[in-house]
Amino acid sequence: MKKLLQILVIAGLAYGLFGCAAKKTMDATYESEHAIEAEIISVGNDGTKMIKSWGYAKTPELALIDAKRKAVKAAIFHGFAAGGGSAKVGPIVKDENAKTEHKAFFDEFFKDGGKYLQYVNSKNVGMPSGEDRLKMKKGYKVAASVSIEFDSLRKHLEEKGIARSLDAGF
Amino acid sequence: MKNIVLTISVLLLAVSMFAQPAKKPTIMVVPSDQYCISRDYKQEFNNQGETKVLPDYKKALQNDSDLRLVISKMSGIMADRGFPLKDLEQELKKLENERAQKDMTISSSTGMGLAESPIDALLRTAKADIIMDLSFEIKRRGPQQYITYILNGYDAYTSKNIASSSGAGEPSSAATPDVLLEEAVLAHMDEFNDRLMNHFKDMFEKGREVTIQVLVNDAAMDNLESEYTWKGKTGELSQLINAWFIMNTVEKRFSRATSTANLLIMDQVRMPMFTEDPWTGEKVGQDTQDFAYKLRDWLEDEIGLADPIKIAPKGLGEVWLIIGGK
Numbered sequence: 476m477k478k479l480l481q482i483l484v485i486a487g488l489a490y491g492l493f494g495c496a497a498k499k500t501m502d503a504t505y506e507s508e509h510a511i512e513a514e515i516i517s518v519g520n521d522g523t524k525m526i527k528s529w530g531y532a533k534t535p536e537l538a539l540i541d542a543k544r545k546a547v548k549a550a551i552f553h554g555f556a557a558g559g560g561s562a563k564v565g566p567i568v569k570d571e572n573a574k575t576e577h578k579a580f581f582d583e584f585f586k587d588g589g590k591y592l593q594y595v596n597s598k599n600v601g602m603p604s605g606e607d608r609l610k611m612k613k614g615y616k617v618a619a620s621v622s623i624e625f626d627s628l629r630k631h632l633e634e635k636g637i638a639r640s641l642d643a644g645f
Numbered sequence: 646m647k648n649i650v651l652t653i654s655v656l657l658l659a660v661s662m663f664a665q666p667a668k669k670p671t672i673m674v675v676p677s678d679q680y681c682i683s684r685d686y687k688q689e690f691n692n693q694g695e696t697k698v699l700p701d702y703k704k705a706l707q708n709d710s711d712l713r714l715v716i717s718k719m720s721g722i723m724a725d726r727g728f729p730l731k732d733l734e735q736e737l738k739k740l741e742n743e744r745a746q747k748d749m750t751i752s753s754s755t756g757m758g759l760a761e762s763p764i765d766a767l768l769r770t771a772k773a774d775i776i777m778d779l780s781f782e783i784k785r786r787g788p789q790q791y792i793t794y795i796l797n798g799y800d801a802y803t804s805k806n807i808a809s810s811s812g813a814g815e816p817s818s819a820a821t822p823d824v825l826l827e828e829a830v831l832a833h834m835d836e837f838n839d840r841l842m843n844h845f846k847d848m849f850e851k852g853r854e855v856t857i858q859v860l861v862n863d864a865a866m867d868n869l870e871s872e873y874t875w876k877g878k879t880g881e882l883s884q885l886i887n888a889w890f891i892m893n894t895v896e897k898r899f900s901r902a903t904s905t906a907n908l909l910i911m912d913q914v915r916m917p918m919f920t921e922d923p924w925t926g927e928k929v930g931q932d933t934q935d936f937a938y939k940l941r942d943w944l945e946d947e948i949g950l951a952d953p954i955k956i957a958p959k960g961l962g963e964v965w966l967i968i969g970g971k
Contacts, residue, residue, distance in 0.1 A: 504779045506766075517815070518814075518815075518831050519762045519831070521831065556804040557812070557836075558813065559814035560814045560828065560832055561831075561833075562810050562812055562832055562833045562835070562836035562837075563836050563837070564835045564836065564839075565835065565839035569842075572937075625835075626725070639842070640726070640727060641726040641727055641728065641838055641841065641842050641845070642669065642726065642727030642728060643672070643845075644845070644849055645668070645669035645727075645844075
């Protein structure tokens with residue numbers, strides 16, 4: 476009986492340990508800022524960028540929302556590589572510490588239904604399908620084609636003192 | 646008590662820093678030489694017997710609607726970023742008015758006529774700190790059209806390339822050239838402005854880069870090898886001038902490019918962005934001429950140089966100090 480108990484405890488511990496590790500790995504993929512996949516698909520109209528961005532979630536609907544959020548995050552913190560006829564676009568916020576310095580602002584900005592939604596418009600008609608909607612082991616990976624109000628977003632962050640404006644100091 | 650003094654000092658420093666913003670650089674879009682000359686918007690300029698082919702901006706602006714469209718689009722974007730562009734056409738008109746006056750000024754000097762090309766004259770008159778040198782071409786590939794676009798930003802002070810963006814747009818058979826041109830501007834301005842921002846950051850940290858030449862006129866009594874004493878130490882005039890640059894440049898950044906008895910060229914000189922106006926004591930943005938006046942005053946007042954010194958600006962980022970030149 477004592478041995479059985481020992482085995483159960485060890486098994487329980489092992490599950491807890493590896494289970495957590497696996498969850499953390501998934502979180503790193505799903506939540507990490509470095510896992511953002513976004514690219515320019517074409518030159519937008521005045522002040523906008525046309526972006527294709529991927530999101531991950533348990534349902535396609537949530538993955539689509541995640542893709543929109545990640546498109547805005549990419550515009551703010553990462554920028555976009557050249558593509559779709561456009562030159563490279565640098566991140567709006569160039570200070571690497573801004574994310575931690577203004578954590579409260581960004582948490583509020585990117586919360587569910589947050590202000591970030593004002594700066595991103597989906598160009599998808601209905602749910603993405605085909606190669607833009609992939610079923611994965613633990614959910615869905617969905618690509619959204621979005622238009623980002625890049626200039627308005629930049630101005631908003633400049634006004635909040637988070638991004639440095641081009642004429643700062645003059 | 647110590648804390649109070651420290652706090653007051655920090656506050657005063659902050660007030661002085663924020664009360665006096667740096668002189669905002671002015672920017673002007675100019676079509677590139679290649680763009681103008683390849684489209685026959687050119688003029689010939691006689692530079693001391695040598696004929697040079699130069700772009701004719703006036704002709705380009707009067708005849709090229711594509712160019713006007715691109716400049717107008719760029720102007721809108723730059724104004725939105727806090728930098729309204731100088732209008733090339735207006736500056737050309739200003740230059741025409743100034744030309745007659747300038748000819749008179751040169752003839753009254755001591756014969757050291759400045760060989761200033763129309764481009765140098767334009768830059769000096771427009772006083773644009775940054776030139777956006779633009780060229781583009783509408784190309785065809787079968788039924789499709791696309792735009793190749795090159796935008797280079799030059800610091801008018803040093804002629805150094807400080808920002809650039811170039812590339813070819815996506816070919817299209819449906820879009821008109823106007824739409825493609827507008828798209829090309831939109832596609833490249835963000836990259837250009839990102840690089841421009843890096844340049845401004847560098848300028849604030851390390852000062853503005855200029856060139857100062859000290860020349861000796863035939864009529865002068867001294868040359869740059871003449872010996873003078875300052876603070877009990879005797880040295881050649883060029884050594885003393887070198888010492889002035891050590892004292893007056895940001896982080897002692899400058900390079901002595903040439904040093905002979907009659908010519909001293911200091912380039913990559915990083916002069917401070919601000920200076921104190923000698924009359925009002927106000928902290929103001931500094932240009933190359935202000936910086937050169939300080940050197941002249943120091944040579945006259947501190948070193949006791951007997952020869953008069955003429956200050957001759959050449960473009961925006963270069964000034965000649967001519968010893969014995971007045």
